[in-house]
Amino acid sequence: MSTVLQVDNLCVGIASGNRTPVPVLENLSFEVQRGRTMALVGESGCGKSMTALAIMGLLPEGFVVTGGRILLEGEDLLTASRRRLRSLRGNAMSMIFQEPMTALNPLYTIGDQIGEVLRWHRNLGRADTREQTIAFLRAVQIPAPERRLNAYPHQLSGGMRQRVMIAMALACKPRLLIADEPTTALDVTVQAQIFDLLAKLQDETETAVVLITHDLGAVSELAHEVSVLYAGRCIESGVSHEVIEHARHPYTRGLLACVPHLALGRQAAKVWSDLGEIPGMVPPLGSRGPDCAFLARCSYADDICRARPQPPLDPAGPQHTVSCWRHAEIAA
Numbered sequence: 521m522s523t524v525l526q527v528d529n530l531c532v533g534i535a536s537g538n539r540t541p542v543p544v545l546e547n548l549s550f551e552v553q554r555g556r557t558m559a560l561v562g563e564s565g566c567g568k569s570m571t572a573l574a575i576m577g578l579l580p581e582g583f584v585v586t587g588g589r590i591l592l593e594g595e596d597l598l599t600a601s602r603r604r605l606r607s608l609r610g611n612a613m614s615m616i617f618q619e620p621m622t623a624l625n626p627l628y629t630i631g632d633q634i635g636e637v638l639r640w641h642r643n644l645g646r647a648d649t650r651e652q653t654i655a656f657l658r659a660v661q662i663p664a665p666e667r668r669l670n671a672y673p674h675q676l677s678g679g680m681r682q683r684v685m686i687a688m689a690l691a692c693k694p695r696l697l698i699a700d701e702p703t704t705a706l707d708v709t710v711q712a713q714i715f716d717l718l719a720k721l722q723d724e725t726e727t728a729v730v731l732i733t734h735d736l737g738a739v740s741e742l743a744h745e746v747s748v749l750y751a752g753r754c755i756e757s758g759v760s761h762e763v764i765e766h767a768r769h770p771y772t773r774g775l776l777a778c779v780p781h782l783a784l785g786r787q788a789a790k791v792w793s794d795l796g797e798i799p800g801m802v803p804p805l806g807s808r809g810p811d812c813a814f815l816a817r818c819s820y821a822d823d824i825c826r827a828r829p830q831p832p833l834d835p836a837g838p839q840h841t842v843s844c845w846r847h848a849e850i851a852a
Contacts, residue, residue: 559743631669758840
C-alpha cells in the first residue's frame with residue numbers, strides 16, 4: 521500500500537503580536553495509506569478540526585503552522601503556493617465539512633454547487649457537467665437526482681444535505697478525503713446510512729480517509745487506525761481494534777466508558793446508570809504547561825506524574841503507542 525498523507529511533527533499556534541505563538545497542536549504525527557481510514561478522536565477543543573484545516577491550507581486568520589511537514593503523496597503542502605493549493609483542493613484532496621447547512625451556499629442550487637467543482641477542475645461543458653452531477657447524486661443515493669439539481673439546500677433534509685456534501689467532495693475522485701464529523705446533528709438511522717455510504721465509496725475508489733469524530737463506535741466500524749488527541753497532543757494511537765480493546769491511556773479509557781452498549785430489560789437500566797463521565801474540561805489555550813495535559817482530570821495520577829513532563833509516546837504493543845507514565849500499571 522502507498523502512503524497518501526503523511527503528517528510529521530505538525531505544530532500549529534495562534535499568533536499574538538511579537539510574542540511566541542500560543543500552541544494549539546504540538547508535534548502531531550500520523551499517516552494514511554491508500555484505501556484505509558485514520559480516525560482522529562477526542563473531545564471538542566482537542567485539535568481535531570484544526571488538524572484538518574491545516575492539511576487543507578484553510579487555517580483561520582491568526583493561526584499559523586509553526587513546525588512540521590504535511591506530505592500529500594510526497595508533496596509538502598506547507599511549502600506549496602496558494603495557486604497550487606487551490607488546484608489540489610477539491611481535486612487531489614477534499615473535505616466534508618461539519619455543518620452541511622452552513623457549508624452549502626443557500627443562494628445556489630445543488631446542481632450549481634456540485635457543477636462548479638467539475639467545471640473548475642475538469643473543464644467540463646454544460647451537458648457533461650449536468651450528466652456527471654446527476655451520476656454523483658445517484659451514487660450517494662439521493663432519490664430523483666434529476667429533480668434535485670434545481671433544489672436549494674433549505675429544501676433538503678439534513679441527511680440529504682450531508683449526501684450532497686459527500687458528492688461534492690468525491691466529484692473529482694480525490695486521493696484524500698477528510699470527513700469532519702460527517703454525521704453531526706443527524707439521527708442514528710441516518711448516521712448509519714452515511715457511514716455505510718462512506719465505507720462503500722471507499723471500497724470502490726480506494727480513497728484514503730481521515731475521519732474526525734468523537735464516536736468510538738464509528739471508529740470501531742470504519743477506521744483501520746486511530747489517533748486519540750487531547751489538548752492538541754496525540755496521547756494514544758495504533759490499529760483501531762487494538763486501541764479500543766486494550767486502551768492504555770486513562771483518557772481513552774474514559775471515552776470508552778462513555779459509550780453505551782446494547783442491553784435489554786433490567787440490564788439496560790444498569791448500562792445507562794453505569795455510563796462513565798470524565799470530570800473537568802479540556803484545558804484552555806494558553807494554560808497548557810509542559811506536564812501531562814490530562815493530569816488535572818486523571819484518576820490514576822500520582823506524585824511521579826506530577827514531577828515529570830509530558831510523557832513521550834511509548835510502545836504499548838506491536839502497533840500501539842501511548843503517552844502515559846503509568847500505562848503499564850493501568851494495563852496490568
